[in-house]
Amino acid sequence: MSAKRLIFHVDVNSAFLSWEAARRVKNGEADLRLIPSAIGGDVEKRTGVILAKSIPAKKYGIKTGEPVASAKRKCPELYLARPDFGLYAKCSRAFTDICGKYAPVVEKFSIDECFLDMTGTERIYPDPVAIAEKIKDEIRDTLGFTVNVGIGENKLLAKTASDFMKPDRVHTLFSDEIEEKLWPLPVRELYSVGTATAEKLERAYILTVGELARADEAYVRRLVGDKMGAMIHNFANGIDDSPVRGEPEEAKGYGNSTTLERDITDAREAHRVLLALSDSVGMRMRADGVRARCVSVTVRYNDFRDRSHQCALPLPTDITDEIYETSKRLFSELWDKRTPLRLLGVSVTDLTRGEAEQLSMFSEEDEGRERARKLDRATDAIRHSFGADTIVRGSAYRTDINVGKKYKASLDSTEKKP
Numbered sequence: 001m002s003a004k005r006l007i008f009h010v011d012v013n014s015a016f017l018s019w020e021a022a023r024r025v026k027n028g029e030a031d032l033r034l035i036p037s038a039i040g041g042d043v044e045k046r047t048g049v050i051l052a053k054s055i056p057a058k059k060y061g062i063k064t065g066e067p068v069a070s071a072k073r074k075c076p077e078l079y080l081a082r083p084d085f086g087l088y089a090k091c092s093r094a095f096t097d098i099c100g101k102y103a104p105v106v107e108k109f110s111i112d113e114c115f116l117d118m119t120g121t122e123r124i125y126p127d128p129v130a131i132a133e134k135i136k137d138e139i140r141d142t143l144g145f146t147v148n149v150g151i152g153e154n155k156l157l158a159k160t161a162s163d164f165m166k167p168d169r170v171h172t173l174f175s176d177e178i179e180e181k182l183w184p185l186p187v188r189e190l191y192s193v194g195t196a197t198a199e200k201l202e203r204a205y206i207l208t209v210g211e212l213a214r215a216d217e218a219y220v221r222r223l224v225g226d227k228m229g230a231m232i233h234n235f236a237n238g239i240d241d242s243p244v245r246g247e248p249e250e251a252k253g254y255g256n257s258t259t260l261e262r263d264i265t266d267a268r269e270a271h272r273v274l275l276a277l278s279d280s281v282g283m284r285m286r287a288d289g290v291r292a293r294c295v296s297v298t299v300r301y302n303d304f305r306d307r308s309h310q311c312a313l314p315l316p317t318d319i320t321d322e323i324y325e326t327s328k329r330l331f332s333e334l335w336d337k338r339t340p341l342r343l344l345g346v347s348v349t350d351l352t353r354g355e356a357e358q359l360s361m362f363s364e365e366d367e368g369r370e371r372a373r374k375l376d377r378a379t380d381a382i383r384h385s386f387g388a389d390t391i392v393r394g395s396a397y398r399t400d401i402n403v404g405k406k407y408k409a410s411l412d413s414t415e416k417k418p
Contacts, residue, residue: 149162190235
């Protein structure tokens with residue numbers, strides 16, 4: 001017989017703010033967790049939103065994701081700290097490394113949470129709650145920030161348990177506790193139930209997770225769609241057989257987008273952004289040894305409407321220039337040349353790995369592609385050895401909307417560690 005599953009979910013409490021606070025406390029500064037504070041961008045930039053908040057800030061009604069200006073209106077004395085993604089990556093690795101000391105398999109679910117598959121460890125750790133407390137306390141005492149640990153028989157139950165009372169807590173949600181702990185929750189608190197789905201359920205007087213669990217599955221499917229209906233009905237009953245994956249799943253696509261610091265109203269400026277985005281996408285594909293058969297471009301207008309176009313390629317590619325030329329063509333089909341643009345994005349899908357490339361009828365075309373590929377590889381090698389800012393394509397860098405800075409950051413995030 002297979003062992004009964006035992007899954008932990010470790011979730012950092014107010015991660016970005018906790019990590020910044022822990023750094024400051026270590027340096028002898030005040031603890032941001034004890035005052036109304038938040039992590040957010042520049043008030044004057046439209047990308048400035050609240051990324052994390054302290055418990056005192058929460059009392060003012062400040063919410064993650066709301067504009068910084070709105071948060072400041074609610075709490076004029078709110079202390080704002082700028083994001084530091086280098087710090088976040090370092091802290092994320094540190095707490096995951098501690099988890100890896102105890103669990104045979106650790107799945108990084110996001111920068112501030114991970115799943116631990118503790119199945120079969122009962123002889124080493126006979127008391128799951130005790131070992132969860134030990135992991136929690138080691139993270140707090142070693143790294144200076146707190147986590148919640150949820151314990152369950154699958155990923156859904158463990159993740160739900162970790163969302164119970166915070167901070168610095170261990171909670172269980174086993175199958176025999178579902179009726180007591182899961183079913184009384186509002187239906188919109190069930191994992192994967194978004195606002196639109198919750199509204200449909202609530203209009204049908206399905207207000208709690210328990211009511212969803214007891215509802216006829218066919219009826220739920222009619223309300224919210226077959227796939228979503230089946231999934232949330234299972235979740236409401238605590239059913240989830242998804243595995244804890246120690247290795248990340250293979251990418252199904254690559255993409256990059258940027259919210260611009262000011263609206264774009266000129267095609268040349270847009271093309272420079274598209275080149276920077278195409279180059280970062282191409283570099284990531286080349287690092288992973290894949291090529292793509294489909295390119296997509298997304299635009300967001302200044303009235304927040306999104307549009308996207310995609311097209312299939314005659315040959316799979318990882319060549320920056322080919323991705324860029326295709327993205328320019330798609331962009332020209334999307335944009336009306338009048339409405340200001342707020343966001344641009346480039347993505348590729350329909351990936352292939354290690355397939356032999358079909359040669360064209362024209363040898364000059366094949367030679368040109370090979371020259372372009374060699375140039376890309378040489379550029380990637382220089383960036384890898386000497387830093388992403390050593391080579392930036394000139395037309396991507398020469399712009400007054402600070403694409404060069406965003407471009408460098410996107411390339412920095414793709415570099416492989418030696």
